[in-house]
Structure formats: structure tokens, C-alpha cells
Amino acid sequence: MAEKARREGTPGHCPLCYKNVRQEVDGVPNVARIEIDPVRGELVRWAFGAFASGEYTLSSLRVELEERGLTARKTRDYPERAVSRSALHKMLRNPYYVGIVTWGGNTYPGNHEPLVDHATFDKVQAVLEGNNTGGDKSWRYRQYLKGTLRCGLCKELLSFTHGRGRGGEYEYLFCRGRQRMNGCTQRYIPLHLAEAAVARQYRVVQSQVNRRMPEIERAFEQLLTEHEGRSAKEAKRQRARIQRLERRQDKLIELSLDDALPVEKARSELKTLTGEIGDARARLESTQVEIGDLKARFEQLCD
Numbered sequence: 472m473a474e475k476a477r478r479e480g481t482p483g484h485c486p487l488c489y490k491n492v493r494q495e496v497d498g499v500p501n502v503a504r505i506e507i508d509p510v511r512g513e514l515v516r517w518a519f520g521a522f523a524s525g526e527y528t529l530s531s532l533r534v535e536l537e538e539r540g541l542t543a544r545k546t547r548d549y550p551e552r553a554v555s556r557s558a559l560h561k562m563l564r565n566p567y568y569v570g571i572v573t574w575g576g577n578t579y580p581g582n583h584e585p586l587v588d589h590a591t592f593d594k595v596q597a598v599l600e601g602n603n604t605g606g607d608k609s610w611r612y613r614q615y616l617k618g619t620l621r622c623g624l625c626k627e628l629l630s631f632t633h634g635r636g637r638g639g640e641y642e643y644l645f646c647r648g649r650q651r652m653n654g655c656t657q658r659y660i661p662l663h664l665a666e667a668a669v670a671r672q673y674r675v676v677q678s679q680v681n682r683r684m685p686e687i688e689r690a691f692e693q694l695l696t697e698h699e700g701r702s703a704k705e706a707k708r709q710r711a712r713i714q715r716l717e718r719r720q721d722k723l724i725e726l727s728l729d730d731a732l733p734v735e736k737a738r739s740e741l742k743t744l745t746g747e748i749g750d751a752r753a754r755l756e757s758t759q760v761e762i763g764d765l766k767a768r769f770e771q772l773c774d
Contacts, residue, residue, distance in 0.1 A: 485505050485567075485583070486562065486565055486567050486568070487511060487515060487543065487544065487554070487558075487562055488507060488508050488511040488512045488514070488515040488516075488568075488586060489505050489506065489507060489508065489512075489567075489583065489586075490505070490506055490507075490508050491504075491505060492504050492505075492506050505581075505582075505583040505584075506584075507584055507586060510540075511541060511542075512586060514536060514539055514540070514541040515541070515562065515568070515586060516586055516587060517539075518532060518536055518541075518559075518562075518563070519563065519568065519586075519587045519591050519592065519595055520587075520591060521535070522563060522595050522598060523591050523594035523595045523598060525598055526650075529556050529559055529560055529563075530556060531630055531647075532559065533553075533554065533555070533556050533559050534628065534630075535647075536553075536554060536559070537553040537554070538628070541553075541554055542554065543555075543558065560599075563595050563599060564596070564599065566592070567581065567583075568585065568586045568587050568592065569585050569586075569587060569588070569589050569592045570583065570584075570585035616629070616631065616644065616662075616665060616666065616669065620644065620665065620669070622646040622647075622648060622649075622655060622657045623657070624646070624655050624656065624657045625646065625648040625649070625653060625654075625655040625657070626648075627646055627647050627648030627649075627651075627653070627655065628647050629644040629645065629646060629647070629660070629665075630644065630645055630647050630650075631643070631644055631662070632644075632645060641661070642661070642662035642663075643659040643660060643661060643662060644659070644660045644662060644665050645657075645659050645660070684773065687773075688773070691769055695762070695765065695766070695769075698762070698765070699762055702758040702762060703758075705754070705758050706755055706758045706759065709751045709752075709754045709755040709758070710755065712747075712751045713748055713751045713752065713755070716744050716747055716748045716751065717748065719744055720741060720744050720745075720748075723737050723740055723741055723744070724737070724741075
């Protein structure tokens with residue numbers, strides 16, 4: 472890996488917005504190269520420029536990138552998902568995006584295409600350093616309404632901020648569409664007014680749910696009864712399947728012992744039958760567990 476880095480290569484997996492490809496180079500087939508993903512690349516390039524402007528915190532930038540559709544790559548263990556705040560911070564700190572490879576504490580020029588210029592990257596580092604050492608700790612403000620409410624005029628998300636005035640410190644929600652100058656005229660909304668409005672709305676929702684709970688419970692019981700009937704049929708079908716497969720197993724063993732069937736063929740078919748029996752038993756077990764699990768989950772939802 473260290474030798475690869477010294478030779479201007481990319482050791483390990485390439486960072487977000489880059490991708491590994493294989494193509495013919497100078498007549499040599501199947502050469503590994505690093506290319507910029509056309510979709511993720513534009514989003515990450517925008518992210519560096521937006522953060523360098525100083526108008527975004529890590530948290531607000533993460534929300535904006537999620538809205539724009541930036542996702543982490545699918546892996547063996549995880550599906551595509553929104554980029555986390557910690558992953559975003561790591562991305563903004565990574566000099567790979569200006570063409571530099573780091574390995575073992577050393578830096579090397581890479582042979583991949585830089586995504587951002589050094590001036591933009593340096594501005595991003597300055598903003599990050601300023602947020603770490605200065606008085607701006609806006610990422611620490613955990614407000615439960617942040618990112619859940621939308622502007623009633625332009626339907627953009629509302630964000631949370633602190634402000635200072637003669638009376639002290641104030642908390643507000645503001646329209647992110649207006650922040651991006653989309654023409655929205657929504658004013659800053661005092662946090663206590665928004666919280667009161669949400670509380671009123673939840674009381675309305677709660678009364679509607681309470682009124683409909685008997686109807687919901689009856690509908691669930693009906694669905695559960697239908698599901699139990701289907702599960703019972705499936706269980707019966709899998710038991711019959713297991714018996715049928717086990718009889719075939721016994722028959723194969725008899726034929727093999729009587730030398731009526733070659734040993735290798737018998738082994739191969741027995742292996743196939745064993746797999747099918749395992750599948751049938753797993754399906755049978757799932758029908759027995761599922762009903763109780765559904766009832767427990769429904770009770771949790773009702774609570």
C-alpha cells in the first residue's frame with residue numbers, strides 16, 4: 472500500500488465521489504484507474520464551495536446535501552444512505568480532493584483528477600478551524616424541530632438559529648429557501664410560537680387517533696385472522712414438503728446401500744435434498760414466529 476501511494480496510486484478504497492474503473496490505457500487492457508463520479512462529483516464540489524463561503528455549518532450542509540440527493544456508496548454491509556455529519560467532516564478534511572494521497576503519515580501527489588482547487592480547500596480548512604476554536608458552536612444546538620417543519624409559503628425546510636438583541640439571546644426558525652434567495656418572504660419565526668403550534672397540532676392528531684383506535688384494532692384483528700389462515704396453510708404445505716423430501720432421502724440411501732445408485736450421485740442428490748429440507752424447516756419456523764411478533768409490534772404501536 473505504501474509503495475502504491477509512492478507511485479501516485481490510491482491505496483485502499485477511493486473517497487466519496489470517486490470510483491474505481493478498469494479500462495484500456497495505451498493498448499494495455501484492464502488497467503485500474505480512478506475517475507470522478509459525474510453525479511456525486513458535482514454534489515461534493517458544490518459542498519466544498521458552499522462550506523468555504525461560511526454560510527453553512529456542518530449540520531446544515533449535511534441536511535442540504537441529503538435534500539440534493541448525495542448518498543454514501545452501497546457496501547456489502549450497508550445500503551446507500553445519507554452521508555453522516557462525521558463522514559462529511561472527514562470528507563472536507565481529506566486532501567485527496569485536491570490531488571494529494573496520504574498514507575502512513577506521509578503525503579504524495581496522486582495521479583487522480585483533483586475535484587477542488589487548493590484555494591477553496593484552504594478556505595474550507597480555515598472555516599473548520601474557526602468553528603473549532605472560535606465562539607461559533609452552532610452545530611451543538613440540538614433543536615428537535617430542526618429539519619422537520621416546512622415553510623408554509625415555499626415548502627422549503629425550516630432551520631434553527633440563535634440571535635442576540637437588547638433583550639438577550641433569542642431562538643428562531645428560518646426558511647432555508649429564503650436563505651438561498653428563492654423569492655420567499657417568510658419572516659423569522661420565534662421558536663416558542665412554532666413549538667406551541669406543533670403542540671396544538673399534535674393534540675388534534677391525538678384526538679383523531681384516539682377516536683379511530685377501536686376501528687384500527689378491529690381492522691388489524693381481521694387482517695391478523697386472514698394472515699393466520701394463510702400461515703396455517705403455508706405451515707401445512709411445508710410439513711408435507713419436509714415429509715416428502717425425507718422419504719426421498721430414505722429412498723436414495725436404500726438405493727445407494729443396494730449398489731443400485733452410484734455413491735457420488737447419491738451424495739450429490741442427498742446434499743441437494745438436505746438443502747431443500749433446511750429451507751422448508753426455515754419457512755415453517757417463520758410461520759410459527761411471525762404471528763406473535765406481529766401482535767407484539769401492533770401493541771407497541773397502539774401504546
